[in-house]
Amino acid sequence: MAADGAPSAPSFRPRPTRNPISGPLLDKIFARALSALGIVFGLQALPFALNQAPDMQPAWAWVIGIALFGGILTVAVASLTMRGIETAAALVAVAFLVALITWPLAVRDPTVVQPQLPWLWYLVTLGTSAAAVAFSLWVATGYLFLAPIVYGLIRLTPSGGAVDPGRAALDASYSIILGGAVLILITLLRQASEAVDTAQNMAVARYSGAIREHATELERVQVDAIVHDSVLTTFISASRAYGKDEQALAATMARNAMSHLTAAATATPFDDASTSLSAMRDRIAGIIENLGATVQVRAKGLDHHEIPANAAEALYSAAVQAIVNSVQHAGGDDVERWVSVDWAEQGVTVEVGDTGSGFNPDAVASERLGVRVSITERLANAGGEARIHTKTGSGTVISLVWPRAVPRERAVPAQFSEETP
Incomplete structure (x- = not known):
């Protein structure tokens, strides 16, 4: 009896799905963004650093220069290999904070008012962004306020240009606002990725449980069917086999039952064969x-x-x-x-x-x-x-x-x- 309107089995290749937002993916994005930010701001600050080098202590200029610009290069390499990115970002953040704190001691004559803007100004946002990537939320938040405030205080000293308090407060506020935007964006994206990862893990766990239950049900039905089709039917036929033909039939059914059981032990419910x-x-x-x-x-x-x-x-x-x-x-x-x-x-x-x-x-x-x-x-x-x-x-x-x-x-x-x- 033919089926009425039974649809044919679809044959198509599933369309690949995009990977959802996840923690590792965001870490890679943050690393690449920090690397690009460091290269841009580093190239912007380098001419000013070289121009102000004659007024700096040589030892300080070499140590801080190697630490900061070397840290930027380290972040760039780590962002490509995705190894040690947090360590490299922490190196940049710590080196920048040390450079800020020691700036008044770095100039040759701290009593002379410097006419130029300290070249560290071009790396303030880089330092707060590196802290947001490397440290926890509370540490990064503390760094967000500490680094701009220290820079604002430096601007009040002769080595920082001896500007008026309003200008120093404006520079510090600008750095806090810009760095805060970066920190908030990173925090929100990380929280979103954690929520996605949690939901995905729960979905995978539930799906795995459903697959196990389904496989168990398939196995139960298969075993019940084999027991009824082969084993019980063979026992009944054997109990009623009085003649040679009936006994031969019972023996054939027994061999078939054993082959069914052997095949069932090696088969899987999700075989792709045809x-x-x-x-x-x-x-x-x-x-x-x-x-x-x-x-x-x-x-x-x-x-x-x-x-x-x-x-x-x-x-x-x-x-x-x-x-x-x-x-x-x-x-x-x-x-x-x-x-x-x-x-x-x-x-x-x-x-x-x-x-x-x-x-x-x-x-x-x-x-x-x-x-x-x-x-x-x-x-x-x-x-x-x-x-x-x-x-x-x-x-x-x-x-x-x-x-x-x-x-x-x-x-x-x-x-x-x-x-x-």
């Missing part, structure tokens, strides 16, 4: 030969079509279980039985039918696993759908459809209808 429909039809035909019953096998449109291995296995096992149920319960040799495997654009349909006694699905006991587990749940877990049409005294037709015709949340595992096939 199986041709022709091979699945041949497997069904092969198992029918060992049942000792006449079952017609039909096929249409199979060609070279393939489906996922887990779907093929589910269709095969559900079809075999339906055939076994028909042989055991539908009647004797006078009952006509058939299996058809058809491919259409919407998917594959395996139909197992007979003209036997039929049954009442509502009267099947809950502990009987044949229809519920071996057919319905097994196919549903593989993305398919089982449709059972039966009526007492009028035969049974079971249509196994893959993929299912409607979304999983709206699908009914098995549709029972009281109608004549």
Whole structure:
């Protein structure tokens, strides 16, 4: 019985997603930005530092120059390798603060008013930005106020130009505002990245739990189906095997049961392999030969079509279980039985039918696993759908459809209808 309007399995390549905001990504952005800021401001301050070098103590000029400009180069290298970036930023921040504090002692004659703006002015924002990257929020906040205030006090001294308090306060305020904007931006982005990282970790943990539960459920259904299809059926056949033919059939069923158990131990529920429909039809035909019953096998449109291995296995096992149920319960040799495997654009349909006694699905006991587990749940877990049409005294037709015709949340595992096939 063909499926009505079953959609074909989509085949497409998923579009790559962009990485969300994360802590490591922001650290890289901050490192590269600090490196660019250091190079720009360092190149801006270097001519003024060289111009004021004759008025500075040589030892101080060499030590502070190497520490500051060497620290800027270190930050640039660390931003490329992303190793030791916090250490390099801390070196710049500490070296700049030491340079500020020792500036009055660096000039040759601290009593002479310097006509030029101290070249450290061009690195104030760099120092506060380096502190924001290297230190914690509270330490960086303290540095944000300390460095500009020290610079403002230097501006009041002769070595800093002996400007009026209003000008010194303006310079300090400007540095605090600019550095504060950088610190606030870095803090907000870090908090946002931490929130994203936390949410992502929780989502991954929940998804992992759901995957484990789903895999456990698939394993349970598989084990239940194997136990019913192979083990219990083999035991029942063996207990009733009085003749040689019956004993040979029981032995064949036992070998098949052991092969099923071996295959189940090595298979995974998320295998990406595929199986041709022709091979699945041949497997069904092969198992029918060992049942000792006449079952017609039909096929249409199979060609070279393939489906996922887990779907093929589910269709095969559900079809075999339906055939076994028909042989055991539908009647004797006078009952006509058939299996058809058809491919259409919407998917594959395996139909197992007979003209036997039929049954009442509502009267099947809950502990009987044949229809519920071996057919319905097994196919549903593989993305398919089982449709059972039966009526007492009028035969049974079971249509196994893959993929299912409607979304999983709206699908009914098995549709029972009281109608004549």
